[in-house]
Amino acid sequence: MDRRQYLNTMAALVAMQSSLIADTEQKGRFLPAICAYSFRKQLKDGSFSYADLIRMAAETQSNGVDLTTYWLRDTTDDTILPLKKLAYKSGVWIYSIGTRIKMVQPPEDRDAELESLRKWLDVAERIGAAHVRIFGGSVPAGATEDQAVAWAAEMLKRSTEEAGKKGITLGIEDDTGITMDANRMLEIVKKTGSEWAGINLDIGNFPDNAYHQIELCAPYATNVHFKEQVHMNGREQPADWPRILKILGAAGYEGHLALEYEPSDAPLMNVPKLIAKMRTTIAKA
Numbered sequence: 001m002d003r004r005q006y007l008n009t010m011a012a013l014v015a016m017q018s019s020l021i022a023d024t025e026q027k028g029r030f031l032p033a034i035c036a037y038s039f040r041k042q043l044k045d046g047s048f049s050y051a052d053l054i055r056m057a058a059e060t061q062s063n064g065v066d067l068t069t070y071w072l073r074d075t076t077d078d079t080i081l082p083l084k085k086l087a088y089k090s091g092v093w094i095y096s097i098g099t100r101i102k103m104v105q106p107p108e109d110r111d112a113e114l115e116s117l118r119k120w121l122d123v124a125e126r127i128g129a130a131h132v133r134i135f136g137g138s139v140p141a142g143a144t145e146d147q148a149v150a151w152a153a154e155m156l157k158r159s160t161e162e163a164g165k166k167g168i169t170l171g172i173e174d175d176t177g178i179t180m181d182a183n184r185m186l187e188i189v190k191k192t193g194s195e196w197a198g199i200n201l202d203i204g205n206f207p208d209n210a211y212h213q214i215e216l217c218a219p220y221a222t223n224v225h226f227k228e229q230v231h232m233n234g235r236e237q238p239a240d241w242p243r244i245l246k247i248l249g250a251a252g253y254e255g256h257l258a259l260e261y262e263p264s265d266a267p268l269m270n271v272p273k274l275i276a277k278m279r280t281t282i283a284k285a
Contacts (some may be wrong), residue, residue, distance in 0.1 A: 002146065029254040030245065030282045033057070033064035035225060036071075038261035038271050043071035048268070050083055058090035060275040066223065066258035067129070068098035075123045084127050095256060096131035096171075096223055097124050103152040103159070103172060103188070104137030110155055117159055124168055131169045131223055133200045134159070136179035136188065148178050153191035160194035169201030171222035174213075180206065180211035189220050198222035203244055204229050204262065214244060218251035226278065227255040241278070245285040257282070 034057050036127045042048030052068065057065050065087065073079060101121045105113050117134070124132050134156075139148040156172065163170050178184045189197055199220045204227030206213040210228070230239045259274055261267045 006042040031063040031256045032278050033066055033256040033258040034062050035066040035260040036068040038267050039262055041059045044195055051086055054087050054090055054092050057092045060164040060272050062275055064093045064256045066096045067094050081125050094127050094129050097129045101134040102137035104148045105151055105155045118162055120162055121166055121168055125166050131171055133171050133173055135175055136172055136177050138177035149184055149187055152188045156192045156197055159263040160196040169217055169222050170197050173200040174202050176263040182216040183244045205229055207231050208234055215247050218248050222254050223259050225260040227260055239283045
């Protein structure tokens with residue numbers, strides 16, 4: 001091959017690569033994962049463990065685990081590091097941990113909550129997670145919603161200063177209180193103005209008009225909780241997964257879709273089936 005042929009070939013390859021990158025940016029890239037909250041009853045009563053969750057993720061060819069931390073017996077290295085090792089050997093990434101940290105904090109309570117966040121950032125770092133799920137919170141008695149939003153934004157700004165030092169992203173979830181409205185959620189994130197803050201987008205938590213609210217939040221999504229149901233016209237209905245993937249893809253979302261199984265019946269049987277359905281839906285998208 002002479003120099004001219006070589007240069008022409010390289011130019012064609014670059015053009016092809018650019019086309020593929022543009023196509024990826026338009027469609028998004030989705031990785032199936034399992035949220036530990038799906039097994040809340042079993043994790044609480046000890047009939048299912050976090051190690052079992054990691055093994056299930058590997059068996060179902062899920063790329064990651066969203067580790068809700070509520071049922072960890074402790075956060076010592078004796079508990080955390082074996083899970084990290086098992087995940088690595090299983091080809092699974094514990095990419096996110098879920099905490100109960102809340103952003104709506106009046107000034108006098110922020111230091112204590114920030115100290116709790118530091119503890120969980122340390123856990124995330126030790127287990128290898130690059131994302132921590134947090135909450136907004138409800139409007140405290142005697143405060144206005146605008147005041148609560150301002151408090152949340154200030155607390156989130158301080159929190160991202162801590163998280164950014166460890167290279168960890170914080171995702172505030174649409175779950176109860178002021179974050180049940182996408183516009184309020186966006187107001188908090190935008191006021192924070194940090195590259196380390198975004199939205200842990202739960203598609204099933206918005207109380208109404210779910211697809212519109214998902215579309216508003218999608219450009220700021222740091223993680224997605226994928227569910228079977230959404231709420232429309234004041235009623236719960238089956239989620240249109242292809243439609244949601246289209247919304248996420250148009251927003252350029254690239255990341256995990258953590259299946260969060262809401263019913264309490266038979267998650268051991270139903271979660272693997274839903275992961276298989278999710279994989280098929282992603283492949284078609």
